[in-house]
Amino acid sequence: MFNLAHPKLVTLAETEGYAEVADFLEDHALGSVVPTVCVVSDCDHTADLEPDQRAGFCEACGPASMKSGLVISGMI
Numbered sequence: 001m002f003n004l005a006h007p008k009l010v011t012l013a014e015t016e017g018y019a020e021v022a023d024f025l026e027d028h029a030l031g032s033v034v035p036t037v038c039v040v041s042d043c044d045h046t047a048d049l050e051p052d053q054r055a056g057f058c059e060a061c062g063p064a065s066m067k068s069g070l071v072i073s074g075m076i
Helices: 007-015 021-028 069-073
Strands: 034-038 046-049 064-068
Touching: 007 021, 007 034, 007 069, 021 034, 021 069, 034 069, 046 064, 064 069
Parallel strands: none
Antiparallel strands: 034 046, 034 064
């Protein structure tokens, strides 16, 4: 089941310049490196990492909290 309304996914899409989450996902669905976002509540750090990233280290706040937009949405 896809989750296009997750707040961090919406933030990530907006940060990447997309008005719609679906457009963001369509553009990045087949990428070898995709935008990720820190899922810590008070951090919105973004980076380009692997499409299946679930626990990358955040360069801004430290923990293994970086998730791919594709993972957050449920596509992967």
